[in-house]
Ligand code: SRM
Ligand SMILES: Cc1cc2nc3c(=O)[nH]c(=O)nc-3n(C[C@H](O)[C@H](O)[C@H](O)COP(=O)(O)OP(=O)(O)OC[C@H]3O[C@@H](n4cnc5c(N)ncnc54)[C@H](O)[C@@H]3O)c2cc1C
């Protein structure tokens with residue numbers, strides 16, 4: 001049998017998917033496949049195009065495994081555009097003059113960015129955002145630009161704004177409609193989104209119509225709006241929507257829609273049954289699908305039908321989307337605008353945290369029809385499953401938007417309750433059943449191999465949490481232990497190791513390794529175990545069995561700086577310090593030539609100490625009554641205070657005294673991560689207690705306790721756990737809380753992150769800490785009591801033991817400091833020299 | 848006694864730097880040998896010993912002797928205390944960046960004295 005010839009026009013995401021499907025179906029035995037690829041490179045991942053700006057190369061983005069087309073005898077013409085289909089002679093001709101006779105054609109030409117007809121739109125400095133070439137041009141221009149504007153505040157426009165911001169430009173978004181993302185989000189959601197995005201430093205100009213782009217010396221300089229306003233800018237990116245590339249179909253007389261798009265039927269056939277159209281160029285049921293998933297479905301439908309006529313049909317696609325735009329979660333799904341008759345809406349707006357959630361349910365309130373989530377889209381996966389699988393909703397559908405009612409678990413859909421037909425990955429159309437059988441039949445145990453075998457999770461990535469849950473659930477059912485191993489040396493989680501160490505009274509790393517580990521350990525397990533041993537037994541961390549476990553900061557009881565010198569931060573409990581002690585700090589700093597700075601934690605940092613100076617400095621400090629501030633350890637850092645009722649006219653309790661008491665109680669306590677606290681004397685909260693791991697605020701009747709807050713990388717407010725309690729109760733709750741955290745958290749997991757993962761959240765924590773629901777509070781309190789009793793200042797112990805001091809030398813064989821250290825003076829103090837200054841100092845040109 | 852693989856074939860002269868017990872098990876020290884800063888590591892509590900340059904090319908500071916010792920898939924290594932890149936103690940090869948390798952030095956333990964040759 002002679003092979004038939006099939007020409008695929010366009011080698012974008014969907015064109016490539018179609019070829020993959022043909023390969024998978026072994027159709028290459030019957031077909032001679034030819035494809036024209038207009039771009040200078042084969043298909044790449046356009047969905048993740050913006051990754052180009054965060055360092056991904058064209059090679060990283062490619063979708064075509066090297067050799068794939070050659071191995072399957074697929075003829076590809078790269079950099080050659082198909083320009084004509086001659087339906088009478090059944091040929092396709094390209095710009096380079098190649099003509100191929102065909103039996104069938106698949107058009108997968110995608111779309112192009114629409115550029116509104118604004119005067120000046122072609123000036124140098126204007127761009128579109130569609131191909132790798134576009135991005136290369138933008139990056140080149142941005143080097144000499146300070147301000148960038150995106151015209152269009154839809155999905156792509158916001159993604160593009162993110163890219164401009166990453167390139168360091170002052171970024172603006174100009175939107176014609178009154179709100180951002182007009183297609184996916186309603187007015188209320190648009191307002192929340194706008195506030196969030198503006199808070200990130202991107203200026204949003206809604207309801208603005210651009211009338212002209214003005215240039216100077218051939219380069220963009222500003223834009224003018226219909227309302228008379230102007231905006232200065234160095235570059236403009238158009239993201240005002242897409243238009244299907246249907247020209248080749250138009251020219252050969254195929255039916256196209258009024259507003260463009262190649263008309264297709266359920267089999268993705270055009271008005272010529274031998275010619276198919278798929279992806280963003282195709283118009284189905286009067287609609288263009290600007291997402292990749294529907295295009296992939298079309299590709300599968302055509303491949304199925306070519307191999308087995310009439311076997312599959314396209315019936316439209318779900319346009320649900322979830323994205324992270326500029327770090328803000330946005331999701332929109334189903335009937336987001338309540339178009340179904342009788343539909344009811346429930347919504348919550350939290351304008352402080354910038355969260356908007358809306359669900360649309362049917363008249364009876366039984367089924368979910370759609371919804372919009374802005375600011376927090378964590379519920380997206382569950383809601384989508386509820387909608388797609390027509391699951392009957394709980395009696396109060398609004399509960400889906402709220403934290404669980406007291407004493408109830410949330411109505412979250414466990415993966416186990418989904419039917420096998422539930423679609424888990426919409427990008428690649430993979431169902432729960434397919435994923436489960438792949439896991440079972442091929443014995444998959446990690447997420448990477450599940451992705452590889454099933455393709456689930458390889459598109460937008462939105463379904464990965466669900467796929468992970470599925471994997472865990474399957475492994476659990478199969479009796480396979482789900483791995484949460486610390487590292488290659490210990491097949492245990494931190495929590496399990498903590499338990500082993502406590503119950504078996506293990507006192508050293510070597511004992512633990514011999515009994516429960518393998519190899520020699522590493523920089524992950526050693527400090528983690530060192531920390532557990534310290535939390536459990538409070539042994540001096542520089543004792544010989546422990547010293548090699550410590551990160552350099554703990555190993556030298558000081559924070560290492562970029563040049564290898566250290567900082568010294570003595571404890572100043574509650575931030576209170578006498579003038580005499582202040583003078584000592586000044587004298588010591590002067591004598592040893594240390595750079596001096598007030599820290600963000602109400603204490604004083606002396607920087608630039610050489611390793612050999614540390615014991616001398618600490619000797620002076622200890623003699624003056626100071627002790628270690630543990631600024632180097634994953635341990636209690638500071639308890640900040642305000643002046644409180646002693647001085648402040650508003651204070652209702654003595655916050656300073658309490659802060660000092662709390663700091664002294666928990667000083668030296670080692671934990672999975674550092675711990676910070678604060679005490680404020682009234683609700684004005686000058687000590688910022690609500691940003692701490694545990695924070696205390698005075699009330700008229702006692703104290704309020706807040707837990708699990710932090711500043712830092714992802715700020716999160718602490719949550720109220722107990723109100724108006726007296727001091728004894730307060731200390732008892734903090735003891736329990738801290739020890740429970742130390743028992744159960746992962747390594748380097750701060751309390752806020754720990755709480756976020758704790759099943760049942762703050763309510764569960766309340767049950768454990770206040771109502772003793774696990775019956776462990778006595779133990780927790782006893783463990784803390786042991787810590788408090790056995791506290792000793794590590795620096796004092798070190799100074800008092802000459803053998804310990806041996807390690808504080810730069811060279812073991814000569815008495816000489818590190819000769820590579822170079823400092824220069826700035827504002828009357830020293831600082832480490834920059835690389836280019838080092839030579840100048842050495843040659844004497846700078847002191 | 849185990850000896851690290853020397854990078855240079857010619858061993859000039861052994862310099863005694865300290866008695867072995869001055870290097871606590873599973874820690875490192877730094878020695879100044881003919882003007883060079885050499886990091887010497889003691890793996891375990893016996894005489895398994897290695898010598899590398901003390902210069903961390905990533906932080907540009909002389910600090911490697913203060914890193915944590917361990918192994919990756921059985922290869923003995925040290926993690927830089929500043930940005931945590933790992934170096935193979937036997938070869939000086941950086942395990943996290945194949946383009947980086949730092950000098951190693953010959954080292955041995957004779958009569959419980961540690962000796963280095965640069
Ligand atoms: C010295 C100080 C900056 C200053 O000059 O003010 C400082 C300096 C460092 N901070 Fe900080 N932080 C300092 C206050 C803070 C604060 C403010 C506060 O405590 O009120 C925060 C935000 C509050 C918080 O932690 O929730 C802060 C959030 C961080 C973070 C992010 C933590 C997070 O959970 O996201 C890190 C990174 C880490 O710990 O992993 C960090 C890490 C560091 C390290 C240890 C980085 C390092 O590994 O070298 C810096 C040590 C410098 C040094 O060698 O001394 N530092 N750091 C402050 C010392 C306070 C003290 O007296 O002990
Ligand atoms: C920045 C960006 C982010 C996106 N993010 C998402 C997302 O998060 N989720 C999502 O679902 N979708 C997203 N999309 C949309 C997604 O990329 C498209 O839906 C998808 O690429 C459509 O595939 P396609 O094959 O139809 O078109 P394309 O991928 O555009 O491929 C068409 C190809 O055909 C070529 N071509 C055109 N005419 C001819 C001709 N005559 N001869 C030869 N070749 C021709 C074109 O040059 C192009 O290479 C994003 C798009 C962009 C630009």
Ligand code: SF4
Pocket residue numbers: 642643644645648649650651652655680681682683684685686687
């Ligand atoms: S928190 Fe209250 S008591 Fe403390 S300083 Fe502020 S206003 Fe005064």
Ligand code: FES
Pocket residue numbers: 424425426427428456457458459460461462463464
């Ligand atoms: S839903 Fe996009 S990768 Fe699965």
